[in-house]
Amino acid sequence: MNNLIYVLEDNADILEIITMILEDFRIEGFGTVSEFSAGFSRHSPALCLLDVMLPDGNGLEVCQQIKENPSTAHIPVIVMTANSSIDKMKEKGTADDYLAKPFDIDDLTQRITNLI
Amino acid sequence: MDQNRKLSNDHLLVILRKVDSAIAIYSGSEMCLEFASQAMLNAWSKGSEVIGKTLSGVWPETSQKHFHDILQNVWNTGLDYTEEASPTQQVVNGKLQIFYRDHVYQALKHDDGKVYAILHTVTDVTDKITIQIDAKHPSNEELVTINNELTLAKDRLKEINLDLQLSDIQLHKVLSELPIPVVTLMGEDQVISVTNQAILKLWNRTRDEVLGKPMLEVFPELKNQPYPSLWKKVYETGVPVSFTEKTVVYKDKVSGGDRSFYIDYFCEPLVDRNANRIGIISTVFDVTEKVQSRKQIEEAEARLSLALDSAKLGTWHIDLKSNELTSSSRLREIFGFDMQKEITLGQATDQILDSHRTDVIESIEHALATGAFYDIEYPIKRYSDDVIRWVHATGMIYGATGDKMNFSGIVQDITQRKFEEQRKDDFLSIASHELKTPVTALKGSLQLLNRKKNDLTHPMVPRLIDQAYVSVEKITDLIDDLLNTARSNAGQLHLNYSEFTISTMLEQCCQHIRMGGKHELIFQGDKSLKIEADEARIDQVVVNLVNNAAKYAPDQQNIYLNVENLGDRAKVSVRDTGPGIQRDKIKHLFERYYRTDYRGTQYSGLGLGLYISAEIIKRHNGEIGVDSTPGEGSTFWFTLPYKPLIRTEK
Numbered sequence: 204m205n206n207l208i209y210v211l212e213d214n215a216d217i218l219e220i221i222t223m224i225l226e227d228f229r230i231e232g233f234g235t236v237s238e239f240s241a242g243f244s245r246h247s248p249a250l251c252l253l254d255v256m257l258p259d260g261n262g263l264e265v266c267q268q269i270k271e272n273p274s275t276a277h278i279p280v281i282v283m284t285a286n287s288s289i290d291k292m293k294e295k296g297t298a299d300d301y302l303a304k305p306f307d308i309d310d311l312t313q314r315i316t317n318l319i
Numbered sequence: 320m321d322q323n324r325k326l327s328n329d330h331l332l333v334i335l336r337k338v339d340s341a342i343a344i345y346s347g348s349e350m351c352l353e354f355a356s357q358a359m360l361n362a363w364s365k366g367s368e369v370i371g372k373t374l375s376g377v378w379p380e381t382s383q384k385h386f387h388d389i390l391q392n393v394w395n396t397g398l399d400y401t402e403e404a405s406p407t408q409q410v411v412n413g414k415l416q417i418f419y420r421d422h423v424y425q426a427l428k429h430d431d432g433k434v435y436a437i438l439h440t441v442t443d444v445t446d447k448i449t450i451q452i453d454a455k456h457p458s459n460e461e462l463v464t465i466n467n468e469l470t471l472a473k474d475r476l477k478e479i480n481l482d483l484q485l486s487d488i489q490l491h492k493v494l495s496e497l498p499i500p501v502v503t504l505m506g507e508d509q510v511i512s513v514t515n516q517a518i519l520k521l522w523n524r525t526r527d528e529v530l531g532k533p534m535l536e537v538f539p540e541l542k543n544q545p546y547p548s549l550w551k552k553v554y555e556t557g558v559p560v561s562f563t564e565k566t567v568v569y570k571d572k573v574s575g576g577d578r579s580f581y582i583d584y585f586c587e588p589l590v591d592r593n594a595n596r597i598g599i600i601s602t603v604f605d606v607t608e609k610v611q612s613r614k615q616i617e618e619a620e621a622r623l624s625l626a627l628d629s630a631k632l633g634t635w636h637i638d639l640k641s642n643e644l645t646s647s648s649r650l651r652e653i654f655g656f657d658m659q660k661e662i663t664l665g666q667a668t669d670q671i672l673d674s675h676r677t678d679v680i681e682s683i684e685h686a687l688a689t690g691a692f693y694d695i696e697y698p699i700k701r702y703s704d705d706v707i708r709w710v711h712a713t714g715m716i717y718g719a720t721g722d723k724m725n726f727s728g729i730v731q732d733i734t735q736r737k738f739e740e741q742r743k744d745d746f747l748s749i750a751s752h753e754l755k756t757p758v759t760a761l762k763g764s765l766q767l768l769n770r771k772k773n774d775l776t777h778p779m780v781p782r783l784i785d786q787a788y789v790s791v792e793k794i795t796d797l798i799d800d801l802l803n804t805a806r807s808n809a810g811q812l813h814l815n816y817s818e819f820t821i822s823t824m825l826e827q828c829c830q831h832i833r834m835g836g837k838h839e840l841i842f843q844g845d846k847s848l849k850i851e852a853d854e855a856r857i858d859q860v861v862v863n864l865v866n867n868a869a870k871y872a873p874d875q876q877n878i879y880l881n882v883e884n885l886g887d888r889a890k891v892s893v894r895d896t897g898p899g900i901q902r903d904k905i906k907h908l909f910e911r912y913y914r915t916d917y918r919g920t921q922y923s924g925l926g927l928g929l930y931i932s933a934e935i936i937k938r939h940n941g942e943i944g945v946d947s948t949p950g951e952g953s954t955f956w957f958t959l960p961y962k963p964l965i966r967t968e969k
Contacts, residue, residue: 210391214756215759216756216786216789216790217756217759217760217763218758219786220759220760220763220764220767220786221500221763223763223767223779223782223783224763224766224767254345257750285751285755285756285759286748286752287748287751287753304755304756304758305755305758305759305761305763305768306759306760306762306763307762308763308767309765309766310768
């Protein structure tokens with residue numbers, strides 16, 4: 204079973220914590236959109252966990268690209284954000300799930316398990 | 320000669336009596352009728368028995384006084400007297416007739432000139448006179464009628480005369496009680512002749528104090544005022560003069576203090592029956608209260624206008640009957656119209672953005688329907704350049720209901736405030752985001768530690784504790800920034816002055832950067848320069864500037880710290896060789912909540928660092944700034960006086 208999860212998160216501390224939380228999964232972390240895109244073309248992850256505010260782009264836009272591409276649209280995407288306007292994102296966004304920061308580690312694990 | 324006379328005096332008298340002329344002779348001062356011819360007796364309607372009687376015996380009635388006076392006069396003076404065509408009414412055959420007679424009274428004198436008798440001859444000229452009168456006058460009957468009418472007219476004249484006397488009294492009464500001050504000044508000396516209560520009250524004088532006295536004697540203070548020459552001019556030229564709202568100053572008769580009035584003044588010449596100018600009459604309207612009220616209103620309006628101008632408020636008024644808009648030039652300026660040209664209500668509402676126009680109209684309709692205060696903020700597109708501005712409009716309905724209702728208010732350009740609000744909202748959003756990031760790491764670390772609490776030897780545990788510690792540090796730093804900003808806003812940024820060497824402080828600070836190993840801090844300049852300042856705060860500023868250099872020029876290894884002696888102050892610079900800052904962004908750099916880029920978290924932080932730094936330097940009476948060239952790097956610098964200019968902290 205493919206248990207590769209791509210995490211797009213520019214904050215190294217959070218990326219490290221997520222990696223520790225999801226110790227049962229294979230985690231590949233990216234700090235920028237460009238790094239993520241390069242990695243995405245190499246492998247097909249079982250799930251993508253995307254932060255929204257990134258140095259060179261926006262996680263919501265990355266999600267949209269994944270969902271618009273027929274060859275990747277099936278990959279579940281969870282968008283996580285510390286932004287207070289998460290409800291607006293849910294209305295307009297194309298992600299499978301949304302997660303507010305700071306999150307509960309059990310909640311994060313549960314949502315990922317639900318989608319894989 | 321007497322010897323030749325054949326007739327005695329008596330004969331002569333008889334003969335005279337027969338003469339068909341009316342002749343009479345009187346003698347003595349009592350006028351004894353010595354003789355009267357038959358014609359005279361006929362004219363008198365008397366018999367011969369009257370001869371020998373005195374005048375009062377012949378005519379006891381007083382109506383003949385005129386006749387008696389003439390005789391007395393001739394007797395006393397010896398001068399003859401003639402009365403031509405004297406009319407006399409006489410009843411002939413039961414009919415009243417008028418006769419016209421010439422009377423000649425001749426004094427008969429002794430040789431010594433003394434009068435001894437008067438010869439009175441009467442010639443009837445009625446026929447002659449009647450012919451003359453008939454030629455140009457109506458008949459007797461008509462004369463009688465005219466006579467009657469004249470009698471009536473005379474009676475009427477008496478009544479009118481009485482009325483006039485009454486009117487005169489009434490006129491004086493009216494004048495006296497007239498609430499408008501009136502005075503007449505007679506002659507060149509401008510003597511006060513007629514006054515009324517109102518002018519006496521204005522003058523604060525009694526009638527006795529002023530009446531009959533020259534104006535300038537009573538009011539010498541008027542000498543230096545334009546009035547005396549004005550009265551003189553009206554008196555001399557006869558041309559009336561009037562003017563409005565002039566000041567006149569009287570001295571108070573008790574205190575001698577000035578009593579100033581505003582008056583409307585009418586001065587006219589006064590003429591007698593022959594149209595000769597004899598003085599002037601002045602009517603004085605005391606308009607002091609009116610003028611002062613108006614001046615107060617004008618001052619209030621001026622103050623309001625000044626206040627509106629200084630607050631840059633536009634004003635508007637809508638006539639609810641005609642829907643006509645009256646706007647101030649400032650309102651038109653806000654809306655981007657020509658300031659000098661009036662605009663219509665439609666033109667103004669057309670500038671409201673479509674997204675808000677309905678809201679504005681509904682708000683107006685609500686105010687009109689309920690009388691509620693109109694208060695709304697909305698964006699407009701400026702007519703002149705299509706630039707979006709935000710305005711705050713408020714207004715009120717006032718006045719009576721119906722046609723006379725007014726709807727007025729003000730408009731304020733709040734674009735800057737909206738911009739600040741937006742920036743503050745953005746800041747809160749960022750602050751929240753920035754705080755949530757280390758909290759996310761902290762929460763994750765603690766929850767994972769909780770999972771591993773039964774296996775503390777797990778290799779993940781020390782890393783999680785480190786992670787928690789770092790996150791708490793970051794949270795503390797953020798909270799410090801927020802607190803410093805709040806303190807700075809409240810003027811509570813306390814400084815603790817001490818003397819220190821700048822180079823030593825620079826060498827010791829920024830250990831985290833040095834430890835990170837990514838950048839090298841290179842010291843340049845004056846190593847010995849000392850300064851008196853709050854060392855901890857200045858350290859904080861340097862850390863901020865170095866952090867910025869590391870953040871915005873991450874790929875450049877060297878960060879240069881420079882110290883210069885500028886004579887009376889020191890200059891400290893932090894230079895990087897990064898991408899530099901665009902010119903349009905430089906002016907905002909030291910503003911609160913400003914970040915060069917909101918899009919990413921690459922430049923994470925609250926955007927408060929430079930603002931707090933600027934506040935610290937300003938509190939030291941120093942300056943802070945940046946010199947930057949895109950592509951070449953930036954130099955952030957600050958200057959500090961060696962000694963505090965003003966000890967703001969004890």
